[in-house]
Amino acid sequence: MSSSHIHFPAVPPLESISDLPHEIYAAQQRQHQQRLNHWSSVMCPIPTCKRYSPIAADTILRSDVSVRSDDSNRSRSSGSPAETLASGVLYYPPPSALPAYTAEIPIRMEPNTLLLDITVDKILNLVKTELKTPFSEDAYDRSSHRSHAEYEDDSDDSEAEAGPSGSAAMHTSLSRDMSNLGQPSGTSSSHRNKRQRGALRPVGSPDEWPFRRDLQSVIECDVCAMMLFDPVTTPCQHSFCYKCLSRSLDHSNRCPVCRQDLPGFAFFQDHSVNRVLLAVIKTVFKDAYAERQLAIEREERDALLDTPIFVCTLAFPGMPTILHVFEPRYRLMIRRCIESSSPRFGMVLPSHGTGQPGTQGVMEYGTMLEIQSVQMLPDGRSMVETVGSYRFKLLEKGNLDGYTVGRIERIDDITPAEELALEQSSLASSSEDHTALGLATDAILDAGGPTTTPAFGLASSGGAIPMPPLTQSAIDDETRSTEEYMTICRSFIDQLRSGSAPWLLQRLNNTYGTMPTDPSEFSYWMALVMPIDEYEKAKLLPIRSPRLRLKLIVHWVESLRSSWW
Amino acid sequence: MAALPKRILKETERLMSDAPPGISAAPNNDNLRHFDVTVAGPDQSPYEGGVFKLELFLPDEYPMNPPKVRFLTRIYHPNIDKLGRICLDILKDKWSPALQIRTVLLSIQALLGAPNPDDPLANDVAQNWKEDEKAAIAQAKEWTRLYANGE
Numbered sequence: 001m002s003s004s005h006i007h008f009p010a011v012p013p014l015e016s017i018s019d020l021p022h023e024i025y026a027a028q029q030r031q032h033q034q035r036l037n038h039w040s041s042v043m044c045p046i047p048t049c050k051r052y053s054p055i056a057a058d059t060i061l062r063s064d065v066s067v068r069s070d071d072s073n074r075s076r077s078s079g080s081p082a083e084t085l086a087s088g089v090l091y092y093p094p095p096s097a098l099p100a101y102t103a104e105i106p107i108r109m110e111p112n113t114l115l116l117d118i119t120v121d122k123i124l125n126l127v128k129t130e131l132k133t134p135f136s137e138d139a140y141d142r143s144s145h146r147s148h149a150e151y152e153d154d155s156d157d158s159e160a161e162a163g164p165s166g167s168a169a170m171h172t173s174l175s176r177d178m179s180n181l182g183q184p185s186g187t188s189s190s191h192r193n194k195r196q197r198g199a200l201r202p203v204g205s206p207d208e209w210p211f212r213r214d215l216q217s218v219i220e221c222d223v224c225a226m227m228l229f230d231p232v233t234t235p236c237q238h239s240f241c242y243k244c245l246s247r248s249l250d251h252s253n254r255c256p257v258c259r260q261d262l263p264g265f266a267f268f269q270d271h272s273v274n275r276v277l278l279a280v281i282k283t284v285f286k287d288a289y290a291e292r293q294l295a296i297e298r299e300e301r302d303a304l305l306d307t308p309i310f311v312c313t314l315a316f317p318g319m320p321t322i323l324h325v326f327e328p329r330y331r332l333m334i335r336r337c338i339e340s341s342s343p344r345f346g347m348v349l350p351s352h353g354t355g356q357p358g359t360q361g362v363m364e365y366g367t368m369l370e371i372q373s374v375q376m377l378p379d380g381r382s383m384v385e386t387v388g389s390y391r392f393k394l395l396e397k398g399n400l401d402g403y404t405v406g407r408i409e410r411i412d413d414i415t416p417a418e419e420l421a422l423e424q425s426s427l428a429s430s431s432e433d434h435t436a437l438g439l440a441t442d443a444i445l446d447a448g449g450p451t452t453t454p455a456f457g458l459a460s461s462g463g464a465i466p467m468p469p470l471t472q473s474a475i476d477d478e479t480r481s482t483e484e485y486m487t488i489c490r491s492f493i494d495q496l497r498s499g500s501a502p503w504l505l506q507r508l509n510n511t512y513g514t515m516p517t518d519p520s521e522f523s524y525w526m527a528l529v530m531p532i533d534e535y536e537k538a539k540l541l542p543i544r545s546p547r548l549r550l551k552l553i554v555h556w557v558e559s560l561r562s563s564w565w
Numbered sequence: 566m567a568a569l570p571k572r573i574l575k576e577t578e579r580l581m582s583d584a585p586p587g588i589s590a591a592p593n594n595d596n597l598r599h600f601d602v603t604v605a606g607p608d609q610s611p612y613e614g615g616v617f618k619l620e621l622f623l624p625d626e627y628p629m630n631p632p633k634v635r636f637l638t639r640i641y642h643p644n645i646d647k648l649g650r651i652c653l654d655i656l657k658d659k660w661s662p663a664l665q666i667r668t669v670l671l672s673i674q675a676l677l678g679a680p681n682p683d684d685p686l687a688n689d690v691a692q693n694w695k696e697d698e699k700a701a702i703a704q705a706k707e708w709t710r711l712y713a714n715g716e
Contacts, residue, residue, distance in 0.1 A: 222663035256663040402626035
């Protein structure tokens with residue numbers, strides 16, 4: 001396994017635990033300081049890296065020139081494998097693998113030294129071992145030809161040749177990387193030499209070549225156990241898929257492998273990939289990498305097939321909701337959302353009690369929120385500004401990487417014509433026939449609801465806090481027109497405003513905007529500013545007629561007024 | 566439900582084909598995130614010769630969150646309580662997504678080999694262990710014989 005440098009001591013050190021707490025704390029502080037000093041001296045020779053330092057690049061280039069000439073001499077004269085390979089990173093003898101489980105990781109780095117890229121180092125070791133292994137002359141002769149041809153023709157990537165080209169590809173990719181660093185080209189002939197000499201050992205099918213297998217396990221991500229995709233290398237020189245590292249950072253600021261503190265989320269956000277590694281992977285496992293890319297894209301698409309659901313608060317169409325996203329699972333959800341072409345997610349309230357079967361733990365009705373802006377904080381939290389677009393009914397819910405996803409059905413208001421008809425018929429008939437009205441009301445409530453009680457159809461919104469039941473007077477309200485409902489609401493708001501401090505008003509205006517005039521928008525706006533329970537407000541979501549929503553709001557207004565002194 | 570992540574499939578495959586010595590883990594047919602585990606007591610420990618049953622569950626956010634592991638077999642151990650819960654840092658704050666089911670189970674086996682009464686979960690056991698280690702070890706052996714006989 002690629003995590004071979006994690007190992008657990010058979011017997012955990014008991015002595016360290018008997019230390020006094022303050023000593024442990026002091027040790028931790030020392031260690032932390034040590035790490036900070038350590039990071040500050042880490043330099044990278046790759047110009048696109050945030051830790052790029054011309055001095056580092058200089059050092060590398062200078063030392064590399066000598067290594068390279070030395071290298072080509074040797075491969076020409078003795079054929080022995082190169083001790084050091086040009087890779088863009090300066091290699092010192094690798095430090096002994098440290099157990100991940102030690103309480104204090106000793107850092108023995110001198111200031112201004114360069115760290116090892118652990119994965120690249122492993123690959124180099126593999127290549128060295130491979131070069132030392134004796135091989136059959138026949139095989140060499142046969143495949144040397146093939147490999148040569150392949151080198152000339154980059155587009156040829158048949159499976160049979162992917163194997164032997166493995167280490168060869170590495171040399172070329174490494175040299176390519178060097179040329180990125182401004183190294184004069186023209187060394188390719190020596191590399192070609194080396195490639196022919198050592199890199200070919202075809203036995204059995206390509207997938208069975210030990211070198212290929214070993215390489216495969218070296219370039220595995222320790223988090224997803226798959227081939228590294230968009231490999232990013234941490235300052236402690238461990239490499240992970242970019243997405244895996246981001247997810248890990250959501251949960252902890254430490255390196256998954258060695259547990260050293262990592263710079264925050266922001267550091268990695270536009271961190272460049274490890275080009276050396278990527279070049280190696282793309283050359284040796286070209287097809288597999290492409291396949292992996294497709295699989296990841298498919299996964300991301302599938303992740304968005306179901307609507308991501310944020311179980312948090314109440315939101316209404318047209319109304320703003322501003323969220324501080326800090327939970328790891330929702331950080332991932334927001335990242336996935338903003339990668340999609342239409343960044344949006346559903347917002348539902350958590351349910352009181354058990355809720356409907358199939359949608360347990362959450363309310364059945366919610367609002368789709370369109371992401372307007374996301375402000376990422378350096379540690380990976382974010383402030384997300386959203387506006388509600390439409391309401392939905394949650395038909396089924398599932399779980400994806402810790403957060404809720406669901407299959408939803410959009411709910412829209414009835415058409416303005418129907419709305420008008422409803423108003424007129426209720427105005428006409430209310431005085432005589434309450435039953436007929438009840439039926440008419442039924443018809444326009446969300447048809448998907450399991451049971452629709454007369455008047456407001458609240459039954460489907462699950463665990464509701466009972467407000468005073470609708471009285472005869474509420475039904476008598478039917479004599480009022482929609483406009484009259486709005487007037488009642490407005491006067492109520494005026495009453496609230498006159499009784500509130502100006503700063504409160506200011507704040508309400510800033511948050512919710514000015515009072516809308518459209519009855520539908522007005523109903524949601526009213527609901528937001530009403531000082532009542534969220535779960536009561538949530539009863540508005542299934543109602544498909546603005547008139548009926550206003551009617552419910554007026555009912556709240558009246559019950560609030562009656563309870564005030 | 567979302568499909569089982571590749572990593573879990575890979576780990577399961579490897580656990581089944583190439584289990585670490587003294588450890589077996591097989592996923593439940595009904596729920597592939599639920600594993601039935603047995604761990605053999607390490608040699609030269611009070612638990613030598615015992616076979617301990619555990620259950621292991623991979624939460625939705627695995628490997629970002631640690632697996633949940635619990636002893637089903639009764640065991641007399643200062644870091645394992647009456648409900649079989651285990652006091653082990655890598656199952657809590659020291660969890661890292663680079664750890665695996667395999668490494669977790671190996672650590673649990675190591676914990677059996679090295680009880681740590683200074684960081685107890687079962688206070689009464691830890692107390693005994695500190696006051697009279699011999700008697701505590703005898704008790705652990707007795708429990709191992711009684712409960713961890715593989716039946």
